[in-house]
Amino acid sequence: MKCSRQLVLSSLAVLVLSACSSSPAERRQAKDSFAYLDAKDFHDWTMPKDAQSHYYPNYQIPKGDYQGQVGQNVDIRPPQQILNLVPGARSQVQNGKVTLWVVKKSDADSVWRAINDMVDSGKLPVAKKSHNALETGWVRWTSKDEDSEIDTRYDIERVQANHRYGIQISLVQWRQKESQKEATIPQRQRYTAYMTNLVTTHYDAERRAEERRKAKAMVNNIPVAMGTDRSGLPVIIARAPYDIFWQRVTTLLPTLGFNIKDRNHSQGTVKVRYVGIDDDTLAQHGLKPLDLQTGSYTLLLGDLSNRTSINVTNDKDKPIPEKQMKQIVAAWKALIDKPDSKNSQ
Structure with a gap:
């Protein structure tokens, strides 16, 4: 067969020297003269009478039958x-x-x-x-x-x-x-x-x-569960590195009824306003409304190497009750188990 x-070579990062060449051949050839090709053959050196020769091997040309290109054929x-x-x-x-x-x-x-x-x-x-x-x-x-x-x-x-x-x-x-x-x-x-x-x-x-x-x-399938921080206070634990979880949490929060107002990746803060989960999402995923008052909240994300912790505080910087955090975890799990087109993007 x-x-x-x-195949176009530019896709392989081929470097082309484009000085002032006007043809492909000139791009492959040296710009200097090739007059050395017309040089006369070497002849034996004739020593003057009574002169003593001294031989230095520094610039001796090795003998052999060498094959290669010369002149304009040298690439x-x-x-x-x-x-x-x-x-x-x-x-x-x-x-x-x-x-x-x-x-x-x-x-x-x-x-x-x-x-x-x-x-x-x-x-x-x-x-x-x-x-x-x-x-x-x-x-x-x-x-x-x-x-x-x-x-x-x-x-x-x-x-x-x-x-x-x-x-x-x-x-x-x-x-x-x-x-x-x-x-x-x-x-x-x-x-x-x-x-x-x-x-x-x-x-x-x-x-x-x-x-x-x-x-x-x-990003689309990050398991979450309840855990505790160093002080023994309840936190949400996501089984994903910080950067991966950051991409997911900022796309999923609106589905959970949280409108994002501000976020800071380096500080790990996401400021939101809870307005409630819409009825279509509740029906599609079999959810119940979160027991949260409409208002401002702050999510504080912590980097735990291969995991991420999430603390949720209200507008008075007080942690929300463990019961409400468990509701968020349950809603998150429901969205992972039955994702829709909005959540999978």
């Missing part, structure tokens, strides 16, 4: 960096291959699930696929640094070595202007890094989305 997708762009978006992962780049190493198998499983999600959602074309490996279809890249669009294909597989688990990405085919050719090592490294960053970016987006879903579920 032959597939093609176009001056900085190497593409691997984005550190997988917690605890270390990237290894070797011969144009990139391997993301993690210690926990569960972390490798998460990255592999992200890759499969890219395939299932059509973001990554696939030619062949097995349980622990896949071969992509043609992936098209567009960049201002290149003379034309570039198509690449990759092998992506799970690997394991030295009690570590990894995802290895290798570039297997490359073509430009619809003609296949062998990619240079710098090109292999750059475009393998692009694909690796595409995977890690998708993984990071999925992880953040899952964290948001968990946070929303936690």
Whole structure:
């Protein structure tokens, strides 16, 4: 199966040096002269008669058959960096291959699930696929640094070595202007890094989305119960960290009949006016009206690490009776057990 997708490099934070270049080639090339390519070959040094030579190895040029680009073919762009978006992962780049190493198998499983999600959602074309490996279809890249669009294909597989688990990405085919050719090592490294960053970016987006879903579920379903403070006085205890509970209490109070007048996150105070729970909410959740007089109240929230305490005082800064606090707890529980669209937002 032959597939093609176009991926814009700007989404992968590709840096482009845009000095005064007028063409993609000039963006990849040094601005200085390439006259050194026309330099004459070296010749043996002829020592004057009776002169004594002294040899210093400081600037000796090693002998060997070195392969590499010269002149206008030298790519001056900085190497593409691997984005550190997988917690605890270390990237290894070797011969144009990139391997993301993690210690926990569960972390490798998460990255592999992200890759499969890219395939299932059509973001990554696939030619062949097995349980622990896949071969992509043609992936098209567009960049201002290149003379034309570039198509690449990759092998992506799970690997394991030295009690570590990894995802290895290798570039297997490359073509430009619809003609296949062998990619240079710098090109292999750059475009393998692009694909690796595409995977890690998708993984990071999925992880953040899952964290948001968990946070929303936690905000919408915070258990509350009666407790006591250090002085033995009754307080309401919410089983959620302070910042999480703060988001929930300010959205739920109006449903409980409290209109918010003022709030201060750093001080943990919420000033409200009780006007009573509306009849529709009472009927929908099987509630009874709170035994509170219409008027001003203050909620004082305390940070207990993984829990939050709530003290409720009247307009005279006196704690309300325990009976009334129990009514608030009962109403809260009813709203959690049977949330409506207003409360779940």
